[in-house]
Amino acid sequence: MFRSISYFLVVVAGSLSLTVQAQDMTGLISKVKAKLDQVNDYEADGRMKTDVAFIKAPVGKVKVYYKKPNKFRLKKDGGISLLPRGGVSVNMNSIIATADFIALAAGEASVGGTKTKVVKLLPANESNDIVLTTMYIDEANLLVRKAVTTTKENGTYEIEMSYGQFSNYGLPDKVVFSFNTKDYKLPKGITLEFDDTEKELTEAEKIRNKKGRVEISYSNYVVNKGVPDSVFK
């Protein structure tokens, strides 16, 4: 998923904008791309939080590395990470490969109190898993605030980004990845649980309705100081 988030940025900022065929949106996207192009590489610490109704996981520490044009790596010091299936399996490489989008203006909207331009990106290629991507671009600061992607196989997911110290590089402080989760339930015969879980049920119900979210807060960005290729292996 982290890969996808970053690829998203890469896609938005990089190759995608060069091939966008749309009317006045092309300019905006090239500007966003140009801003992101200042960053040749970076590394940062991340604090990853998984918020899915049926997942109880602690906050984990991760380290992310990026290098132009599309190298991205999320590293955990060992450990196990739980990632939404859609987020990982959406193959951004294919988007980059085809890089064949139509960008359409779709009005304006407010994201977290910030006025944004809504841009709809449609892949020209029918075989692409992505059906539609909607981007909310903060025109004044040239930052992508939010992106909603609908896929054929993995449903719809949403990425929301907030910026802080490194907004002039277009690097977010926090990325929230939202997605729909399927119901999870295993028979007690398999999990070998005997106890009555009436209390648990209500508690589970309470959180069941929530959408799944994965949140990464970044800190300690080190930008353009060089990242060795070896970390991406």
Add this chain to the structure above:
Amino acid sequence: MWTLIQIELFKIFRRPRTYIAFAAITGLIGIIQFGLKLDGDSYVEFMMRDINSSITVEGKILNGYQVCYIVLQILLVHVPLLIALVAADMISGEANMGTLRLMLTKPISRTRFLLAKFLATVAYTLLLLIWLAVMALFVNMLIFGTDDLFLMKSQYVVLLKENDIFWRYVWAFGFAALAMTTVASLGFLFSLFAENSIGPIVATMSVIIFFTILSTLNIPIFNAIKPFLFTTHMIGWKEFFDIRVNEANEAIVGSIQNPDRILRSAIVLVVHIVGFVTAAIWMFRKKDILS
């Protein structure tokens, strides 16, 4: 009293039967280790088939902590048989051998005699669990290494951080010791009623199997009696591997979801142990030794 316990332990550990349990645990865990070491990936794949449609689990799932959990999940249901093998033989075996009458003509009160025998049984149970811990936890930590522990429960999955696991195992083994002591005290009680060990062993196992099935059956009519079955409380060790989450659904490292439930189960088990042992002493004091 200490002399008596020493003598009982001496007797227990001089008998070949005692080592069946240790060998069985070693063998079973060995086979599981061998299988998982060789073909662990397909096992994990099989295990994950129910969850992979929603989320992807990345990392070293099959580490020592995971293997230990798998082993405990499989074994702790069957360890009662190994406990019963010795516990249900404690009195009946001596009656069968003809040594009970000789023991009881010695200047030791029957209560002390029985308590010493029971404590020796508990010592055996604890040693068996320690052996289980060595084989299932420490050996697996060596073979498979340690990492985070990913567990699938019936309603949700739990991810425990590597440094938040070991203490849970310590407590889990402690709780398992309590559960197995309950089995031991039941077998011990039954061993009073027969002059050969087969009857009490089969009786102990029958009760445990019967109760376990009732505990497992998810039929509403049986749900009412579940809290009263000690078998329901015997798997309380699993509660140590359930973590609490805060308002933001972040797991709180070092927390337990239902500590009160563990406490309640522990109390139920202790009450059973005290009940079984008291009943055994009460009956044994009145018993005519005819063997």
Add this chain to the structure above:
Amino acid sequence: MQPIVNVTGLTKQFNNLTAVQDLSFSVYEGDVYGFLGQNGAGKSTTIRMLLSLIRPGSGKIEIFGRDLQHYRNEILTQVGAVIEKPDVYKYLSAYENLKLFARLSGIRATDTRLMEQLEQVGLAGRAKDTVKTFSQGMKQRLGIAIALVHDPKLIILDEPTNGLDPQGIADIRNLILHLSRDLKKTVIVSSHLLSEIEQVATRVLIIDKGKKIVEGSAQELFDPSQTLVALQTLNHTGAWQKLQNSKWSENLQQQRGMVILLKLDRDQIPQFHRDLVAMDIELVSLEPRHSLEDYFLQVTSGNQHVDTYTD
């Protein structure tokens, strides 16, 4: 003299079966007390009650002048026993068994003491072997070593010769005599064989169907001049009354159904016969049994035999 064992009114019932009924007897210091009766007569039940293995239904047992129920542990430190088969821990060696039971008896015997004890019963050479490999006789001797290891004052041997060969039986006999004569122990020994008791006992108790039949000194009971006489009359209650009021009351032993038993000197029989006529007792038969053995065989081995009196 204060008896070592004093039993009064001892009764034990198992469900509907009365195993021991109103049994009273005393064992004195230095006695070899022979406990004689058929299998199932209640010997084992009585002995188990003496050892607190079985709770008496009613009655009182005092050993060393103290109540067994209240001073069980104090009493048992001074008692050694072999009960029926001498079963010990088969998976332990003779030495380990002996050491274990010595500790249970409250003594920490030294290695030499234990080996001496095994030497005494001729098992020193097999001390380290597991009992599994022992013959019945060797197990019996180990059982005795265990009974003696804590140097008890009272030794109780329940059917000690069961399953032994003639040599083994002789060994046990000599051991009992040794314990009594040389070590001045008090011994209670039970058997269903008169021949065994006859040769060692100083006092004898014969029981049948849980009841005492006769108790007395062996000298007296085994005296060839003493004869038990079985008397059958037309009116046995009347006859019992009349005899009790006569000078023969001391000779009266008991009434079993229609049979009255008396112990008489052989020379007294003609006079007794004359007195019966004088007392107007309608005599049917007067059968002298010339030895205890005869008598014992009657009351114990052949129930039918006794029953013929009651026909």
